[in-house]
Amino acid sequence: MTHPGIASPEQSRTGSMPRESADPSPSGSTVLSVRSAVYSYGSELALEGANVSLGRGEILAITGPSGSGKSTLMLVAAGVLKPTAGQVTYNDRIISNENERQRSRLRRSDFGILFQFGQLVPELTAVENVALPLLLSGVKRAKARAAATAWLDRFDVADLATSRPPEMSGGQSQRVAAARALVTEPTVLFADEPTGALDTVSGELVMSEIVRVAREAGTSIMLITHSAKVAAYGDREIVVRDGRTTESMIDLEATGTNA
């Protein structure tokens, strides 16, 4: 798993980008877009020209082999990392030009981020964990608790409200983490291998609930995964190879023809 913050804005290696795709905008309006993003961790060039457009309400899968730059792309798109070159736009804001304070406020109000595991505070109960993002944005305690309880219920884990993370199974804590990522009703949910640590069936339950809840709320999802099965929950797929995005072409007319 990557850790933000080790970033140092190094000069970017450009060079030719033959397979870079322009990621033609999805149908409908674009909420978030990443243009020609480059990112390096010190001398390690992780992103070499990434283009992504995320539509409103769209579930976009970002796939690719491990180490290809998926997580880095997500962190750049979410404004956690500032790209070395290129641009990130959220609605009409060029967030790649904003400072950390502005971006962090935006993340709290408009974005939800869900990682593979380890996001919950172990000392807090499920309901306290889910209420936390609301409390941090100044929502009153009683209101935050009520909202948190409702979100736990949507993920079918209301009965765990007073349990603490160490007492929960992997699937249970991931449902609580998903409730926490969505409790602020973000416009965009960033999910990095959200079911990567779960077994097949509980992974599927968590995925289908995230998708159901996001569809109801009109939330867009940038879904990072190395698995085609998980990517199949999305509306569209962008493949990252060696730090570059390549939109996968659909070639259905040609499919199945035989000579």
Next chain:
Amino acid sequence: MTTGHVLMGLLAHEDRHGYELKSEHDVRFPGSRPLAFGQVYAALERLSRKGFVDSTEVENVDGPNRTVYSLTAEGRDELLDWLSRTEVPSPFLTNPLAVKTTMALLAADRATATDFMDRQRAAHLQRMRELTKQKLASGASLSDVLAADFALAHLDADVRWLEAALERIVHLEQEVTT
């Protein structure tokens, strides 16, 4: 997929006679059924009629003359056209998919092979999305879900195999073209 396309792929880099084509095929695709001579000659005959291969009699001092086959320009176009078409994403087509991928590596350049694999991946993903939707549909019965699971698991295996092939492409390319 047809035997003709596979034979054309085997002729992509050098001219060969029928016996060589048969043994080359059996070596390249050890998992599939060996080709019968009759099959090879019937396929070559069809390819000749379509103008995809040319045949030349070559004198043989030790015995009867032999017919050597070569790929024509039209044959090469047909081969590349075939390589550019994705296979139907079905759980039972693993073998044609594997054959085509190997052929793409053998007969074409790396860009063509990568392009085929990328498009095949996209076709698989499209089918997997449909299956996932069916599975999540409110009226789906247990047997619908199990059937979708079965197909998804096999398609997922294909995709993982394609990914691995893509990663190995440089090594494979070296091996299959020598």
